[in-house]
Amino acid sequence: MENHIAPVPLDKAYRLLNHGPTVLVSARAGGTDNVMAAAWACALDYAPPKLTVVLDKIAKTRELVEKSGRLAIQVPTVAQLDLTYKVGHRSLFDEPDKLERSGVTLFDMEGHDLPFVAGCSAWLACSVIAEPSNEQTYDLFIAEIKAAWSDTRVFKNGHWNFETADPGLRSLHYIAGGRFYAIGESLDATEGKSQ
């Protein structure tokens, strides 16, 4: 799987999130790794690329993000439907073996001390921009994207190719109660032109 991973230029990194996928958030601190799901993650800026993500105070992953100042954001796939639901509804506080039981395999990216989730379609290595008031009042974290990668079978040369890739590589968009939607067909506005 990891043979298909290639870097995404930072000026194209926002495109990995622009269509609003549910993401996986992972973090590492003090020898502990964790992964959670988040529907509330969003691009915030192009250059340097930034994003927002909402991390509830009850989440173990938030504790690791606060300790390390770093997090990885990943775009999970249709093939990871149950994994995404499980890491979003189990807590490392209650289940120390949460990751194994959720089917998560972690891997490393050279130069980034973060736990990346295998099998996703995109990965973003981020550093938190400390905004304590946002974090305390709204559970809202702002982070700068320091590096990005994609699975080239579905995102290549700055473009998603959901319409031609394996349907199992489509992004997930969570609603509630275990119900997700996969991303669907591509549509081009009449006045647009692909960049």
Next chain:
Amino acid sequence: MENHIAPVPLDKAYRLLNHGPTVLVSARAGGTDNVMAAAWACALDYAPPKLTVVLDKIAKTRELVEKSGRLAIQVPTVAQLDLTYKVGHRSLFDEPDKLERSGVTLFDMEGHDLPFVAGCSAWLACSVIAEPSNEQTYDLFIAEIKAAWSDTRVFKNGHWNFETADPGLRSLHYIAGGRFYAIGESLDATEGKSQ
């Protein structure tokens, strides 16, 4: 069209945005109405429901939001593909007849002095929670959702029904260069249960 509009309970309002659609942002101040598109809008909280939206300093709509303290967020549909692209790529500063030229029809919701865009699948009336530092530093606005409505042909009883509704009512998810994706098929996690 407007015959199909019904209120959405505030505790379900986050579901209108949870799958990450590109939205239309509209605002009214001093006798001027405007509408823009935003891919960077995201749910922020359940109760009271809040959202974030990124409004660039060059946007006329931002000026109206800053003057009035209010904005409407709407979920446009596949049938509104060109409208969504056009309001996102034309400025009221340059084109005073931008809304007419983009095919926008506005309508009123009783009790809310905001310009709502006809033909969308969902509408959220919001009040800005003033956070000047976020607004200046990041162009990031936080707003509380005060009321919400949906087109019941595609969102009813707290649930999206994209899989059974007219495909023209599906949500749009923007990438870049005029390329959007429609939301696709529904998927239920094995351990989930519809709420």
